[in-house]
Amino acid sequence: MKKILFLLWLCGLLLTGSAPAADWKMDPAGSKLEFVATFEKTAAPGEFKEFDARLRFDPDKPAGSRLDVTVKVTSADMNVADVNKEIRGKDWFDYAAFPQAEFHSTELRRIEGNRYVARGILLLKGVKQPVEVPFTWTTAGGGAAIEGEFTLKRGAFGIGLGEWKATDTIGADVKVKFKVKLRKG
Amino acid sequence: MLRNTADSWGAPAKLFHWVMAALILAQIALGVMAASWRVSPTKIELFFWHKSTGTLILALVALRLLWRLANSAPLLPPGMAAWERAAARLSHVLLYTLMIALPVTGWIVNSASNIPFRIFWLIPLPAIVAPDERTADLAALVHGGLAALLALVLVAHVGAALRHHYVKRDTVLTRMLPWKTP
Numbered sequence: 325m326k327k328i329l330f331l332l333w334l335c336g337l338l339l340t341g342s343a344p345a346a347d348w349k350m351d352p353a354g355s356k357l358e359f360v361a362t363f364e365k366t367a368a369p370g371e372f373k374e375f376d377a378r379l380r381f382d383p384d385k386p387a388g389s390r391l392d393v394t395v396k397v398t399s400a401d402m403n404v405a406d407v408n409k410e411i412r413g414k415d416w417f418d419y420a421a422f423p424q425a426e427f428h429s430t431e432l433r434r435i436e437g438n439r440y441v442a443r444g445i446l447l448l449k450g451v452k453q454p455v456e457v458p459f460t461w462t463t464a465g466g467g468a469a470i471e472g473e474f475t476l477k478r479g480a481f482g483i484g485l486g487e488w489k490a491t492d493t494i495g496a497d498v499k500v501k502f503k504v505k506l507r508k509g
Numbered sequence: 510m511l512r513n514t515a516d517s518w519g520a521p522a523k524l525f526h527w528v529m530a531a532l533i534l535a536q537i538a539l540g541v542m543a544a545s546w547r548v549s550p551t552k553i554e555l556f557f558w559h560k561s562t563g564t565l566i567l568a569l570v571a572l573r574l575l576w577r578l579a580n581s582a583p584l585l586p587p588g589m590a591a592w593e594r595a596a597a598r599l600s601h602v603l604l605y606t607l608m609i610a611l612p613v614t615g616w617i618v619n620s621a622s623n624i625p626f627r628i629f630w631l632i633p634l635p636a637i638v639a640p641d642e643r644t645a646d647l648a649a650l651v652h653g654g655l656a657a658l659l660a661l662v663l664v665a666h667v668g669a670a671l672r673h674h675y676v677k678r679d680t681v682l683t684r685m686l687p688w689k690t691p
Contacts, residue, residue: 364557366625366633404623405642410548493550493557 345382345389346508348468352376354505357395361402361478362495370402377504379470381432383461389432391442391457391470395425397449415485422449427457438462448481459502466508473501513580516684522580523687525573529566529608533663536562540656560619561629567612574605586679600665607659613637614652621645 358371374396381389398419402408412419429444435458442457459472476498478484484494512519518526539562543555585594616637619626623640627633638644673681 363625364553364627365630366627368625403640405645406622407624487550490550493553 345380345385348379348381348506349509350377351467351505351507354469354503356501356503358501360499360501362497364493365495368402368404368407370400372396372399373401374399377470377506379504379506381461383434383438386432386434386440389429391427391429391432391444393427395427396423397425398423415488416483418449425449427455429457446476449483451481453480468506469504470506471503473499475499513583516583516680518583518685519580521576522582523685525569525576526685527687529569529573532562532566532569533608533659536566537656537660544653557626560615560626560634563612563615564628564634566608567616570605570608570612583684586673586677586681596665597669600662600669603658603662604666607655607662611652611655611659614648614655617648618645618652621648 355375355377356371357375358369361368361370372395375393377391377393379389379391381391397417398412400408400411400417402411411417414421425446425448427444427446429442431443432440433443434440438461440459440461442459444455444457445452446455455474455476457472457474459470462469462471477496478498479489479491479496483498488494510517510519511521513522536559539555539559543552543559546552546555585597589597616634619634620636620638621641621644623636625633638648670682670685673679674683
């Protein structure tokens with residue numbers, strides 16, 4: 325009897341999809357981290373080809389959840405050979421000194437439905453700044469995905485120094501877009 | 510007078526000639542500066558104006574060619590030697606060819622290097638070739654070579670106009686002047 329009840333409980337759990345906080349690992353194949361700068365008021369898209377995200381998440385009780393992301397800054401690709409050469413330098417990402425960026429959440433909360441926001445600290449080019457990362461949470465099969473976008477001011481992280489601080493040719497705002505496929509792990 | 514006659518240019522032909530003359534001179538200066546400037550926001554600005562002006566020139570030359578085909582050009586003065594007529598013909602064909610070939614090769618450079626660009630911040634320029642670094646380098650080389658050829662043909666064009674005026678003392682130069690009405 326106890327066994328049957330346990331199985332029923334397990335089935336219920338699988339059907340409703342409500343589980344206690346689970347640990348999720350990123351599936352790199354289905355994940356993408358893009359950024360869109362502006363170049364003469366025209367979108368200039370790029371992406372970080374290598375990054376990793378880990379999520380401890382309970383959709384119903386997001387308070388105890390955590391999102392941690394590491395980004396290999398040196399994997400940036402802006403689709404233009406000359407631009408890719410330029411962004412390595414000290415004025416831009418400074419690959420030599422700051423090859424990695426990190427985001428660690430300090431608080432996760434639900435906005436409504438499947439929409440959440442992770443507040444945390446972004447470490448980029450040696451600068452720590454608080455950021456809010458909104459995302460949607462979806463599950464499919466045994467996996468899940470988070471997806472969202474937010475905007476950063478490149479100047480706050482010292483990206484574009486010297487004469488590049490001016491924002492008329494290369495805009496101040498950089499949109500960050502992410503889609504992370506997750507599997508339990 | 511709008512239409513060309515046997516011995517005069519109409520107003521549209523003169524407008525095309527002088528507006529494009531000004532644009533082409535500015536365009537050569539912008540191109541030389543953009544290519545030689547060190548990497549900086551100024552270089553980006555120079556390229557932006559060079560590309561926008563180039564697209565404008567390409568649009569104008571298309572209209573100008575249509576106008577030219579619909580209106581026969583004034584006749585060359587009598588008494589010109591056969592080689593002079595051939596040189597006039599060749600230089601004009603070259604000018605039109607270069608007015609098309611330069612923007613088109615520039616467009617190929619822009620597409621192949623995959624740089625996002627909107628003409629005068631407004632109209633996105635569609636890509637005409639796939640992104641490829643080698644294509645971009647090759648097209649840039651051809652673009653520069655054609656620009657040098659254009660500079661030579663322009664010197665010949667201006668020199669010939671001055672020769673017509675001061676040496677041959679005919680109306681070839683004066684009839685293109687904007688303030689002269691036949």
